[in-house]
Amino acid sequence: MAGTLYVVATPIGHLEDITYRAVRILGEVDLIACEDTRQTRKLLTRYQIATPTISYHEHNERQRARYLIEQLEAGRSVALVSDAGTPTIADPGLTLIQQAIAHNIRVVPIPGPSALITALMAAGISAEPFLFIGFLPARQSARRNQLEALRSWPYTLICYEAPHRIRAALKDMLLVWGDRQVVLARELTKLHEEFHRGHLSELAEQFHQRSIKGEIVLVVAGATTAEAPSQRPTTHVQSSIYQRVMELMQANALSLNAAIKQVSQERRLSKKSVYHAYIQQRPQERNDGG
Ligand code: SAM
Numbered sequence: 001m002a003g004t005l006y007v008v009a010t011p012i013g014h015l016e017d018i019t020y021r022a023v024r025i026l027g028e029v030d031l032i033a034c035e036d037t038r039q040t041r042k043l044l045t046r047y048q049i050a051t052p053t054i055s056y057h058e059h060n061e062r063q064r065a066r067y068l069i070e071q072l073e074a075g076r077s078v079a080l081v082s083d084a085g086t087p088t089i090a091d092p093g094l095t096l097i098q099q100a101i102a103h104n105i106r107v108v109p110i111p112g113p114s115a116l117i118t119a120l121m122a123a124g125i126s127a128e129p130f131l132f133i134g135f136l137p138a139r140q141s142a143r144r145n146q147l148e149a150l151r152s153w154p155y156t157l158i159c160y161e162a163p164h165r166i167r168a169a170l171k172d173m174l175l176v177w178g179d180r181q182v183v184l185a186r187e188l189t190k191l192h193e194e195f196h197r198g199h200l201s202e203l204a205e206q207f208h209q210r211s212i213k214g215e216i217v218l219v220v221a222g223a224t225t226a227e228a229p230s231q232r233p234t235t236h237v238q239s240s241i242y243q244r245v246m247e248l249m250q251a252n253a254l255s256l257n258a259a260i261k262q263v264s265q266e267r268r269l270s271k272k273s274v275y276h277a278y279i280q281q282r283p284q285e286r287n288d289g290g
Contacts, residue, residue: 001075002072002073002075002103002104003030003071003072003073003074003075003076003077003105004072004077004078004105004106004107004108005068005072005078005079005080005096005097005100005105005107006025006029006077006078006079006080006108006109006110007079007080007086007087007088007093007097007107007109008022008025008026008080008081008087008110008112009022009085009086009087009110009111009113009114010022010043010081010082010084010085010112010113011043011084011085011112011189012084012085012114012115012118012189012215013084013188013189013190013193013215014189014190015042015043015046017112017113017189018043018047018112019110019111019112021110022110022112023047023049025079025110026044026047026049026051026079026081027047027050027051028051028077029078029079030051030071030076030077030078031051031052031053031054031068031071031076032044032051032052032053032078032079032080033053033055033056033068033078033079033080033081033096034053034054034055034056034081034082034083035055035056035057035081035082035083035087035091035092036055036057036083037053037054037055039083039084040081040083041053054067054068056068056080056092056093056096057092058092061092061095061096062095064096065095065096065099068096069099069100069103072100072103072105073103073105079110080096080097084115085112085113085114085115086111086112086113086114089114089115089116090134113189115160115185115188115215115217116132116158116160116217118185118188118189118217119158119183119185119188119217119219120158120219122185122195123183123185123197123219124183124197125181125183125219125220125221126156126221127156129154129155129156130155130157130158131150131153131155131156131157131158131222132158132159133146133150133158133159134160135160135161135162136159136161136165136169138165140168141269141270141273143168143172144172144176144269145269145270145273147172147173148176148241148267148269148273148277150177151176151177151223151240152223153222153223154222154223154224156219156222157219157220157221157222158217158218158219158220159217159218159220160217160218161216161217161218162216163211163212163213163214163215163216164211166184166212166216166218167208169218170182170200170203170204170207170218171204171208173204173218173220174200174201175267177200177220177223178200179200180199180200180221181197181198181220182197182198182199182200182203182218182220182221183195183196183197183218183219183220184196184203184207184216184217184218185216185217185218185219186215187214187215188215188217190214192214200220240277241263241267241274241277241278242277242278242282244259244263244266245259245260245274245278246259248262248263260275260278263278
């Protein structure tokens, strides 16, 4: 009979944040597949677990998944862990889980911490509904395009960000989304855990002055009804691309091309992405035969 693949969440900082069940499973399985065996060793040592480990990370994912499936098919049980938190949440694991499902191997989740839920728990911003973005793109143009695509979603938005990109991320969020409520959660469950709460303009200003270190989650309020395109203020920071293009065409008598070019300069987006957003946001013509 085939073994079971356990997907086990591990602490994101404080080593006591692990369930009794996770500790038991890690001690009982035949093999633990780890993103970094040295990192997981610290946790195993803390709980006196002697189970053999093997590396499983983004660079050997395919080949290692094949080996682990062979082990599972031979009746061995495997626990999959990442360096911190929940596997597959901005971490490797999906390939192995998909292959296990394809081979009819039982996949059992052992729940525990994840930084996004931990941040949300104390953010003081509604969790319903929320959208997890993972890491924003590192390149400015790609990042702004993604923020633009998320601008009108009435969902609390959660993303992971590297400390050296926080300043740029806050600035771009302010530029594209306007001045929304934000919580920056840093070093969760660790000695220097802290929450910075305020508006994007305040945090952008605060972190313009000083650098920040450690692991960070950003929780940002979603678009409100008051921000729906028809009621949105018409400053070029907050208006939709469609509205801003129309405003330039009507008030400044610009051609569509010239308006697209100006908006692309104002928002530092490519002309192509501004044109795409303009088409997307343009009200649909009614075609109800009436
Ligand atoms: N699998 C993990 C989870 O379930 O949250 C996430 C792994 S991802 C590679 C690492 C990122 O998660 C960090 O760059 C940071 O944005 C966030 N993160 C992880 N641990 C954190 C912590 N203790 N405090 C704040 N953010 C954390």
